[in-house]
Amino acid sequence: MNFPFFIARKYFLSEKKKNFINVISIISMVVVAIGTMCLIIALSVFNGLEGLLRSMYGNFDPDIVITPSAGKSFEYDSSYVTKIKNIEGVLGASEVVEDNVLVQYKDAQRLVRMKGVSRDFDEHSGIRNVTVSGQFPLVRDSIGYALVGRGVQYDLSLSLRNDFYALQMYYPKDIGPGVVDPSRMYNSLNIMPGGIFAIEKYYDDNYIFVPVEWARDLLSYDNRLTSFEVYLAEDAGASEIKKEIQASLGDAFKVQLGEELHSDLYKVLKIEKLFVFLIMVSIIGIASINIFFSLTMLVIEKKKDISILFAQGATPKLIRKIFLYEGCIVAFTGASIGLVLGVGLTLLQEHFGIVGMGVDSSIVNSYPVEIVTSDVLFTVIAIIVITLLASIKPAIKAGNSFSTHTLQ
Structure with missing residues (x-):
């Protein structure tokens, strides 16, 4: 039993x-x-x-980043932006010019990562959420301003209240042999600091944002860009849109999700x-x-x-x-x-x-x-x-x- x-x-x-x-x-x-x-x-x-x-x-990275498959820049074509913005779920696509430059403020100077961005960045990025002082956006009343990382501000002893000193940025020219005049060896740009942002130590210590037109002038890029940054609606499927963008632009471009930039x-x-x-x-x-x-x-x-x-x-x-x-x-x-x-x-x-x-x-x-x-x-x-x-x-x-x- x-x-x-x-x-x-x-x-x-x-x-x-x-x-x-x-x-x-x-x-x-x-x-x-x-x-x-x-x-x-x-x-x-x-x-x-x-x-x-x-x-x-x-707050810093976009939803999708588009970079050239070869080289660090590409020729801008308005059809690219049209193709990207016609995809459902895309809110905006910022034109980006990014490179290392020398920045000087009064007697202090250091190397920084300058990032030139267009108006879509002002409208859709989360950078305004981490702007701790000053004003946003970068272009106000047709005047361009720089948004400076807090670490860069400390290194340069930069003050937003002083209207007599501008940030001076320098970038070397692609010159041939025989040039001895130092002023012909680099491009320079003066821009007023308009705000300070604080995200994370690496970004705070290295980055300065400027309008893309200023960045193009400094780097002599004319009609060239280094990347597009795409911003999506909250309910949009990022992976699916990434595939659509890649299919639309072809193999000449590399399309990555924002989180893939920090995958390691x-x-x-x-x-x-x-x-x-x-x-x-x-x-x-x-x-x-x-x-x-x-x-x-x-x-x-x-x-x-x-x-x-x-x-x-x-x-x-x-x-x-x-x-x-x-x-x-x-x-x-x-x-x-x-x-x-x-x-x-x-x-x-x-x-x-x-x-x-x-x-x-x-x-x-x-x-x-x-x-x-x-x-x-x-x-x-x-x-x-x-x-x-x-x-x-x-x-x-x-x-x-x-x-x-x-x-x-």
């Missing part, structure tokens, strides 16, 4: 004489809970950092997140060794009780099921507590910023966090696998006790 499962399990649990086994089970539960909580929090921090980077770069950084973050996941799962696995030992000792302690249950009609399958169930109770109880604590602490950090960055000049005041459902799912799956691996050997040993007692 089939022996009732819950009656058999209650028979095992009715005796509470072995406190040592109970203590080990409680310790296992606590360690699994702490490991699960730390895993959820650590993965949420990596998600938050990735989201922070995407939001920062999103995102890959590093994902690899670090993977290793953190594996390390924390390993810790939970080590904690599950306690489950293995507690169940093994329980099997040894309950040999006589197992024999009695066999005599009353219990099967080896039922005994194995009881011990697997006990291991799952310990692990799942700890995991459930850990999940609640991990998700709860993460939500508190997300809404109230309990743990700060500890740096006054940081971009955000507190550590960014974000809960992703897949992380919780993978954590639960990992705990299930670890629990089964830790419990299956003692359960098999308990089920085989019947044959041992029979032989005796």
Whole structure:
């Protein structure tokens, strides 16, 4: 006959004489809970950092970048812009001229990355969201202004309130041999600083935005550009539009999504997140060794009780099921507590910023966090696998006790 499962399990649990086994089970539960909580929090921090980077770069980078397949510039053709803007979901396409130039302000000078942009950049880019002082856009009342990174501002001791000093930019000419007049070896441009932006250290320390007409004059590009930057509607499918643009412009151009410009950084973050996941799962696995030992000792302690249950009609399958169930109770109880604590602490950090960055000049005041459902799912799956691996050997040993007692 089939022996009732819950009656058999209650028979095992009715005796509470072995406190040592109970203590080990409680310790296992606590360690699994702490490991699960730390895993959820650590993965949420990596998600938050990735989201922070995407939001920062999103203020600087466009949705799609179009560059020449060969060389660093190409001849501008209005048909290119027409083709791009005729694609559904495209809001604008900015003409871009970008190169390294020497900039001087009063007696200070340094190399910067000058980026000349057209009016679509003023209208659609997120740079206005990170303009910390001055005004935007770059062209106001037909007068062009420069938007300067905060790091460049510090290096040049630049002041927006001083209308007597302009930024002086220099770019070498493509000259032939025999030229000895220094003034003929470079182009120069004077432009007033109109605003300061702050995104991220690399951009703040290196970039200056100017109107594309000014950049063309300085670089002697005439009718040439270095790239197009395309801005899309929020609900537009970037991957599909990328394919349409590539098919429309042909192999002469290279079309990339904005996030592909930082693909290496995102890959590093994902690899670090993977290793953190594996390390924390390993810790939970080590904690599950306690489950293995507690169940093994329980099997040894309950040999006589197992024999009695066999005599009353219990099967080896039922005994194995009881011990697997006990291991799952310990692990799942700890995991459930850990999940609640991990998700709860993460939500508190997300809404109230309990743990700060500890740096006054940081971009955000507190550590960014974000809960992703897949992380919780993978954590639960990992705990299930670890629990089964830790419990299956003692359960098999308990089920085989019947044959041992029979032989005796």
